[in-house]
Amino acid sequence: MTAIKSGLNGAHKAAIRQENEEQILAAAELVFADYGFKGATTARIAEIANVPKANVHYYFSTKEALYRRIMEDICDHWLEAAMTFENSSDPAEILRGYIEAKMDLSRARPHGSRVWAHEIIRGAKFSSDYISTTVKNWLDSRVVVINRWITEGKMDKVEPYSLMYMIFATTQHYADFARQIEIFNNDQPLSDTQFAEAKENVVRIILKGVGLS
Amino acid sequence: MTAIKSGLNGAHKAAIRQENEEQILAAAELVFADYGFKGATTARIAEIANVPKANVHYYFSTKEALYRRIMEDICDHWLEAAMTFENSSDPAEILRGYIEAKMDLSRARPHGSRVWAHEIIRGAKFSSDYISTTVKNWLDSRVVVINRWITEGKMDKVEPYSLMYMIFATTQHYADFARQIEIFNNDQPLSDTQFAEAKENVVRIILKGVGLS
DNA sequence: ATTTATCTTGACCGTTTGGTCAGGTTAAAA
DNA sequence: TTTTAACCTGACCAAACGGTCAAGATAAAT
Incomplete structure (x- = not known):
């Protein structure tokens, strides 16, 4: 059976x-x-x-063991998107790829993003070690890359952390605040077309905003 | 006593x-x-x-009565920031004022923003009526204004909702994800100087991103 | 066919939960 | 001074909570 x-x-x-x-x-x-x-x-x-x-x-x-397992799975997927930041030489191409990957992740796995949001809003009681090591190391190395682009005159002089936070916030908003977006969209979830348009807008505004288009 | x-x-x-x-x-x-x-x-x-x-x-x-009261108070403050969208003719000035007001609100009342974030992440069970009427009306009328700016050639042709969501997400991120930002900042809350710099970066990237600088 | 290891679950336990209430204290009105 | 209305709170309650367990069912190994 x-x-x-x-x-x-x-x-x-x-x-x-x-x-x-x-x-x-x-x-x-x-x-x-x-x-x-x-x-x-x-x-x-x-x-x-x-x-x-x-x-x-x-x-x-225990409930905690289950929660930790869920967090692990989420971090695995997070690292997938993070990888799109590697292996390319064109700043615009790299940033576009990363933003699109994060937008796609928000679309494909919204629940994971929302669990993460809960975790951080509450004060990262379970994950502060992971953030202060793995995630911080990843972020800091990307900041170095961005600063190099700035030094090389490839993009505007912006504070790299502010830029990265803007990308985090905007892309994850489409998962975490999906319900609010749905209400604004006349109680209809964003269609694939609408989402694709939103993704393109996010990419365009940010790239132009930092002088990469 | x-x-x-x-x-x-x-x-x-x-x-x-x-x-x-x-x-x-x-x-x-x-x-x-x-x-x-x-x-x-x-x-x-x-x-x-x-x-x-x-x-x-x-x-x-009841706990619910207390929660509703908290939500009301938050919405009142939200409307304050919303007002900065009115009464000016220069798009850049209006957008800058609104973004700065929202950033300042995240700094001054982070708890309220986090309560709101919880509420939406969970599906807006208590506030969907308020969002689909008051907030949606406010948002839709700002979208009309932005579309007029675009028609008048004052800024780039961007999807207004995507732009507004980006502003919501980025500004509220500094309240909702303050703990994560703190960890990235070597376990130190952002200083007033750092926050002012972040605010200026957000304004600059978004304004330039939509062709307003 | 029998043993063994794993899977299944209703019933249960101590604790925490939102909420109540009787009986008390305090300060303003009469 | 007496009365009254508002404030205060320890003790309590039924329900819901995370977690346990014994007893049974199932399937693989012997």
């Missing part, structure tokens, strides 16, 4: 485990995105994952 | 009421900013306000 339900056939036990973990993780991401760590409940996660609450605790010992 | 504690003398009862309400409201704003509506607890609010929990319920019947 489980094989039928899950559509799997071979090593049942392993498949069941994977399926249940995935279902619980997906539900947890959604619930943490809505309510943050403290406001989320394991009962609600179990309900959405369609498993008994005790089963959630069978696969993930 | 209450008169001594509050430093008031005349109509004690009224003064006591005002003092306690203010203390509870300030505590509630902070706790809602940290945890959102669901994650916040009345016990924690009482603790920070330095009153017994029962006293919180004496002044504000």
